[in-house]
Amino acid sequence: MSREDFVSRKKFSLLALFLQALFILLFGLFTEYKINEARPSATNDSEAAGFVNGVDALYPMFMDVHSMMFLGFGFLMAFLSRYGYSSIGLNFLLGAFILQWATLSLGFFHQYPDFNKNIQIDLTNLLTADFAAAAVMITFGAVLGKVSSTQLLVIGLMEIIFFSVNEMIGVKIFKAVDIGGSIFVHTFGAYFGLGLSRMLSTTTRHARKVGSSKEGAIYHSDLFAMLGAIILWLYWPSFNGSPASGDQRHRVVINTYYSLSACVVVTFAFSALFSKEGKIDMVHVQNATLAGGVAVGSTADFLIEPWGAMFLGSLAGLISVSGYVYLQPFLQKRLHLHDTCGVHNLHGMPGVLAALGSAVAVKVIDTSKYGNTLGKVLPAVGDGRSASSQAGYQIAALVVTLVIALAGGAFTGLVLRFWGGALDAVKDDEENMFDDAVHWHVGADTLEQSNVTLPAPVNASLAAASSAAADGDGIKLRRTLTEMSETDAEQAMRAADRARESAI
Numbered sequence: 001m002s003r004e005d006f007v008s009r010k011k012f013s014l015l016a017l018f019l020q021a022l023f024i025l026l027f028g029l030f031t032e033y034k035i036n037e038a039r040p041s042a043t044n045d046s047e048a049a050g051f052v053n054g055v056d057a058l059y060p061m062f063m064d065v066h067s068m069m070f071l072g073f074g075f076l077m078a079f080l081s082r083y084g085y086s087s088i089g090l091n092f093l094l095g096a097f098i099l100q101w102a103t104l105s106l107g108f109f110h111q112y113p114d115f116n117k118n119i120q121i122d123l124t125n126l127l128t129a130d131f132a133a134a135a136v137m138i139t140f141g142a143v144l145g146k147v148s149s150t151q152l153l154v155i156g157l158m159e160i161i162f163f164s165v166n167e168m169i170g171v172k173i174f175k176a177v178d179i180g181g182s183i184f185v186h187t188f189g190a191y192f193g194l195g196l197s198r199m200l201s202t203t204t205r206h207a208r209k210v211g212s213s214k215e216g217a218i219y220h221s222d223l224f225a226m227l228g229a230i231i232l233w234l235y236w237p238s239f240n241g242s243p244a245s246g247d248q249r250h251r252v253v254i255n256t257y258y259s260l261s262a263c264v265v266v267t268f269a270f271s272a273l274f275s276k277e278g279k280i281d282m283v284h285v286q287n288a289t290l291a292g293g294v295a296v297g298s299t300a301d302f303l304i305e306p307w308g309a310m311f312l313g314s315l316a317g318l319i320s321v322s323g324y325v326y327l328q329p330f331l332q333k334r335l336h337l338h339d340t341c342g343v344h345n346l347h348g349m350p351g352v353l354a355a356l357g358s359a360v361a362v363k364v365i366d367t368s369k370y371g372n373t374l375g376k377v378l379p380a381v382g383d384g385r386s387a388s389s390q391a392g393y394q395i396a397a398l399v400v401t402l403v404i405a406l407a408g409g410a411f412t413g414l415v416l417r418f419w420g421g422a423l424d425a426v427k428d429d430e431e432n433m434f435d436d437a438v439h440w441h442v443g444a445d446t447l448e449q450s451n452v453t454l455p456a457p458v459n460a461s462l463a464a465a466s467s468a469a470a471d472g473d474g475i476k477l478r479r480t481l482t483e484m485s486e487t488d489a490e491q492a493m494r495a496a497d498r499a500r501e502s503a504i
Helices: 003-030 054-076 084-109 123-142 149-173 182-201 219-241 246-273 282-295 305-334 343-364 367-377 387-418 456-470 474-482 486-503
Strands: 031-033 119-121
Touching: 003 031, 003 084, 003 149, 031 084, 054 084, 054 123, 054 219, 084 119, 084 123, 084 149, 119 123, 123 149, 123 182, 123 343, 149 182, 149 387, 182 282, 182 343, 182 387, 219 246, 219 282, 246 282, 246 305, 246 367, 282 305, 282 343, 305 343, 343 387
Parallel strands: 031 119
Antiparallel strands: none
8 A cells, every 4th residue: 555545545444533532522611411201300200200301202203213314324225336335334324423513513503592502412312413414315316436534524514504404494494394304314415416516526527417326226236225125214203203292293193104115115116107118217226215204204294194194205216216317417417426326216206296295285274173283283374474474484494404505515515626635535536436346445356456357247238337437327327237147146246256266
């Protein structure tokens, strides 16, 4: 390893250790256990009859959400054939890093307008930190394979500040409602990622409409991604419902359940319908099937009835599949906007749909039907704000979220470009992008390292992939690699095994 590479690896370790030490110091200065929840009070109120500690009511759903962050998101992004270590491992790192930083940042901004108190830590802080981590993981999906671990720490550090400011404006000032985080988590994370990716793309091969042969899946990596998708799908009702309680939480679970179910059916249908061969695309199944959970997030606790949730889920499935088939290739070709995981299709557009749906639902649903729970579902309306005004604030929250996310992502991208060398930027060439070997110890089990002579059908598939890469068509590229027959893939693996045995 050259001296330059050795120093480059040190940058990540030094930055990570410095930030972790800083977090410990800040937690020591500005946080404490919340009285009656994680710390006993002088009057022992926590032992009073009828008192229910938050951990008893919230912990099961919190663990569902926690599993989504580290298992669901991690495996969902493991579709890249040569980037599985990074997809799962860097997601693990990013999540652990953000949980700490978001606790501090959100704890500070949630005190608005009184910023002179210590942050009171209980299970709710842990849950909101998970939500913040979800936004950053969504952003990670947009630049997957194109940023280093050092850059990821900087992205997370900066994004959480923008995230906290946006949430303070939307929740504290506008008093917009978004029980499932469709506006403040999904929409924000997706468009922050798009702004970031666009700034980075001005200095990468994608700006010249050239793809990478490594930006594709193989049979087994797609199965890992499918596992992540199913984990997310199963636990999504907990993601939307964990901040709620009582009949409000009950509605969230029901509405999310039916929205996701309808979304799956519509996704499979349109995936086959949009295919010239009438075949189902695994990219759509891994991602678009989840769009129903996003689309219903802002109205999940509203009295929209199960059919309304199913309608939103169905519409989200159609929008998401259409995005993967038509919009994403257009944006990449015409605007040089590269989106590795298609977060715009899964989180961005369904998040916008959720915000618009919340404005309509606030306007048309008779608020008297909520009875004495109106103040929980629509706090500002319960305090006297009209339904029409609340609908306007829902749209305002969406607009502000889009502006802050795009501007914040673009600004973060500029920072990464300006300090690219100092932040160990990934080199924009075929060898370094979408490849674990750049930053991980990887066993000598790749085809290139084994000097394998590939069977003719495999060579033909790789030639077609190279052609798609040369045309800058990332969607076609991934489909070409994914459609390599299982027989061809097995032949390639056997050839690799024979080469390793010969080497031994």
